[in-house]
Amino acid sequence: MGIAGDIAIIITAALLGGMIAHLLRQPLILGYIFAGVLVGPHTGGITVSDVHTIEKLAEIGVALLLFALGLEFSLRELKPVRNIAIIGTPIQIALTAAFGYGLGRYLGWDWVSSLWFGALISLSSTMIILKTLENQGMIGTLSSRVMIGMLIVQDLAVVPMLIILPKLSNPQAGLAVLTFAALKAVIFLTVVIFLGTRIIPRVMKSVADSNSRELFLIATTAIGLGIGYGTYLIGLSYAFGAFVAGMLLSESDFGYQALSDIIPLRDIFSLLFFTSIGMLLDPKFLLDNLGMVLLLVLIVMMGKGIIFASLSRLFRYRNVIPLATGLGLSQVGEFSFVLGLVGVETNSISQEFYSGVLTMTIITMVLTPIVSGWTSPLYTLLGRWLKSVPFAPIHFPKTNLEDHFVIAGGGRVGKYVATVLHRMGIPFLVVEYNSMRVDELKNSGFPVLFGDAEKAVILEAANIGKAKLLIVTTPVAMISRTIAAQSRKLNPCIQIIARAQGVEDLQELRDEGVNSIIQPEFEAGLEFARQALLNLGIPVDRIDQYTDGVRNELYRPIYASDETNVKLHPPQCK
Numbered sequence: 001m002g003i004a005g006d007i008a009i010i011i012t013a014a015l016l017g018g019m020i021a022h023l024l025r026q027p028l029i030l031g032y033i034f035a036g037v038l039v040g041p042h043t044g045g046i047t048v049s050d051v052h053t054i055e056k057l058a059e060i061g062v063a064l065l066l067f068a069l070g071l072e073f074s075l076r077e078l079k080p081v082r083n084i085a086i087i088g089t090p091i092q093i094a095l096t097a098a099f100g101y102g103l104g105r106y107l108g109w110d111w112v113s114s115l116w117f118g119a120l121i122s123l124s125s126t127m128i129i130l131k132t133l134e135n136q137g138m139i140g141t142l143s144s145r146v147m148i149g150m151l152i153v154q155d156l157a158v159v160p161m162l163i164i165l166p167k168l169s170n171p172q173a174g175l176a177v178l179t180f181a182a183l184k185a186v187i188f189l190t191v192v193i194f195l196g197t198r199i200i201p202r203v204m205k206s207v208a209d210s211n212s213r214e215l216f217l218i219a220t221t222a223i224g225l226g227i228g229y230g231t232y233l234i235g236l237s238y239a240f241g242a243f244v245a246g247m248l249l250s251e252s253d254f255g256y257q258a259l260s261d262i263i264p265l266r267d268i269f270s271l272l273f274f275t276s277i278g279m280l281l282d283p284k285f286l287l288d289n290l291g292m293v294l295l296l297v298l299i300v301m302m303g304k305g306i307i308f309a310s311l312s313r314l315f316r317y318r319n320v321i322p323l324a325t326g327l328g329l330s331q332v333g334e335f336s337f338v339l340g341l342v343g344v345e346t347n348s349i350s351q352e353f354y355s356g357v358l359t360m361t362i363i364t365m366v367l368t369p370i371v372s373g374w375t376s377p378l379y380t381l382l383g384r385w386l387k388s389v390p391f392a393p394i395h396f397p398k399t400n401l402e403d404h405f406v407i408a409g410g411g412r413v414g415k416y417v418a419t420v421l422h423r424m425g426i427p428f429l430v431v432e433y434n435s436m437r438v439d440e441l442k443n444s445g446f447p448v449l450f451g452d453a454e455k456a457v458i459l460e461a462a463n464i465g466k467a468k469l470l471i472v473t474t475p476v477a478m479i480s481r482t483i484a485a486q487s488r489k490l491n492p493c494i495q496i497i498a499r500a501q502g503v504e505d506l507q508e509l510r511d512e513g514v515n516s517i518i519q520p521e522f523e524a525g526l527e528f529a530r531q532a533l534l535n536l537g538i539p540v541d542r543i544d545q546y547t548d549g550v551r552n553e554l555y556r557p558i559y560a561s562d563e564t565n566v567k568l569h570p571p572q573c574k
Contacts, residue, residue, distance in 0.1 A: 006048045007057075010275050011268075013039045013046075029131050029274050030366055036278020043283060051279050058276040060225065061269035062334065063242040065127055066155070067224035068266050069148070070246020071259040080142065084315040085149030092150065092311055093157055096122040099303050109353075116349050119161055120340060120357055121300050125333035125365055126151045127273065132328065132369045136478070143324040146317060150308075150329065156240060158335045165339065166346040184234050189244065192227060196248030204254045213261070220258040221265065223249060277334070281362050285355055296360045301371070305330040319452050320379045320479075328372045331364035332357075376478040402466045404428055408453035408483050409473035410437045410446075413499065417471055418446045429462050454482045456490065465491045472498040472514075477505040481512040488513040506555070522554060 013035035021031030039048050048054055097118035104114025129151060133144045200223060207219040224245045231241025249258055286293060309326030317325075340357055343349040405421060407414045410432030418441070421428045430446055431453040432438050441448040451458035453472075464470065470487050472480045480498045487494055498514040500506050509517050526547045533543045 003050060003053055006050055006054060007272075009039050009046060009048055010035070010054065010272060014271050014275055028135075029128065030369065032271055032274035033278040033281075033362065033366060036275035037281050037283070038278075039275070040279030040281065042279075042281070048279060051276070054272060054279070055276050057269065058273035059238060061266070061271070061273035062127065062239045063225060063228045064262065064266040064269050065130065065273075066239045066243040067228070067246040068259060068262055069126070069130065069152075070243040070248075071250045071255055071262070072246075081146045081149040084146060084311065084317070085153050088311045088315055089150045089153035090157070092307055093122045093154065095307050095311075096304055099307065100300075103299060103303075113349055113353055116165060116339075116343050116353075117357065119165055120336040120361075121304065121332050123154050123158065123333040123335050123339075124151060124304070124329040125331050125368070126155060127270065127334055128331060128365050128368050129328055131270075132372050135369065136372065142317075143321050143328075146312065146321060146325055147328050150325075152243070154333070155243070155335065158240075158338070161339060162342055166342060166348055188231060188234055188241075192230075192241075192244055192248065196245070196251075200248065201252045201254075204249075204252060204258075208254060216254075216257065217261045217265075220249070220254075220261055224262070273334070277337075277362055277365065280337070280358055282355065282359070286359050289356060289359075293356065293360050293363065296356075297363050297367070300332065300360065301330040301364055301367070319454055320375065320482075323379055324372075324375045327375050327378075328368070330371060331368040332361040334365075336361050376481060379478075379482060401427060401429055401463045403468045404463070404466075405469045405471060406431060406459075406462050406464055406467045406487075407471045407473065410441050410448065411473060413473040414471075415441065415444070415446075417473065418444075422446060431458060431462055454479060454486065456486050459483075459486055459490055464494065467491060467494055470494055470496045472496065475499055475501040475520075477501060477508060480505075480509055480514070484509065484512045484514050517555070519554070522551075526550060 014032045017031030017033075017035030017038075018028040019031070020034075021028050037043060039046055041047055041051055097115070100118030100121045101111075101114045104117045105111070109117065129147055133147070204216075204219060204223075207215050210216075224242050227245035228238045228240075228242035231244075232238040249255055305326035307326075308329045309322040312322035312325045337358065340349070340354045344351055344354050405426060405428040407417055407421075407428060407430045410418070410430045414430060414432070418428060418430055422445070428447070430441055430448045431451060432441065432448060433450065433452045438448050438450050449458065449462050451461065453459060453462075464487050470483075472483050474480055474483075477500065480500075484496050484498060487496060495516075496514045497516045497518065498509050500509055500517050500519045506517050506519065530543055530547055533546070534540070
């Protein structure tokens, strides 16, 4: 059946791989890559007949992912990371390229291959990181903004790399081509911004007025892929153009609907991308060169991790951010495949060299979700070894607080809790490190401590040792576990209430000493059901009996071991 049959094979294999990954509690992308290996041309059995066409379709996945990223992109949200993104990323690329060049020369490669190797490993994977952050519930945190900001600049840097690297033998000609490409990029951006602010909103308004969801989806896709194709025609990155299109559309009234419509299409084509990566892996080449490949994986990931973590510290990011950035961005990215193919086509690097880099890149991608998952335990371990340092100056009322409530996080949830406690006259203190939120809390008349609740010194300043209750409002389980562990250490008798983003976080929070756990989506679902049953005229006592039963089914397993949980009930607290 040709391409139709290939797509059916890939999606079926990806489904099986994704189910296996889910059962093993691993990110689905690992299942997709494994599925690609199985149906690829190097393993036999059921095989995709036209790998090249699948690779072309996978490029749409990259473009749609960056288009969706552009729709979610907010200059205001990335403002805290603009310095490390704009200034730090070029430094990172230069340092990593120099590191790769030195490693290549040490291994005996010629200077051209070494320089290409440095350039190839200087890029990290936008797709892998976005999926990993999404699976870990880290989207929206400062760590994720640092990583995404740097990845965006890296993706932009691919354009000059594609021009410069093939011209190494003639630097003067390469400079002229680069200057021309920069001029084309400026002209293109000017035209696109004009279209995005003047014409595209009118087109989308006309489509929206038709009340046809089908036409709206087609219009959204046409804008993203159409502008991306325009950048490709003038010699720039297809994915870069899709990102610009998404960013422009996000500024209109239709951005949120466009994002919600494009996500299913993005996920399907992203699946093709990850399986196409798996199809490129040759198990025989890996087995024949296993020692060298694994050595390169180890050295590259450690080297990149140190560079990213050091730059984060240099740009004054503290706490978990350097560790999260170093572990998260230590892999080699998908644009390295694009650069490598250009190197092979221009005879700058050999096919064998490209196969080695490609295999190493795939392994680093596969390891990324696992390595990134080490952030929480390593950060907790380091917190026990190293003396904590305040994140920011402390500002809170001078009154001595005892038997008070501590609210870790002054966002929307924390502010609602503070409002209720304030009206009831219950003493409390909010701990928040976002300066804008601190100002809002102060203006509301709430006592607030400016600092990071993950740090013991901040918790000590909040007098956690004499507090009655700790309320952790952050949705990020990793941060909640750290705060709970530090608080339990300083006050073994304190009661802790935390928020879980997903059901899978419940037991982990309980193991860390959290007494009560709230899963917002679950509680909201119960309230929806309660209101629906009330409208049917069902008695309140029957409704409460039903909702209590459903709630007990979810929470009972994690509370079943209270009698043996020393963390929650030490002898001196009974």
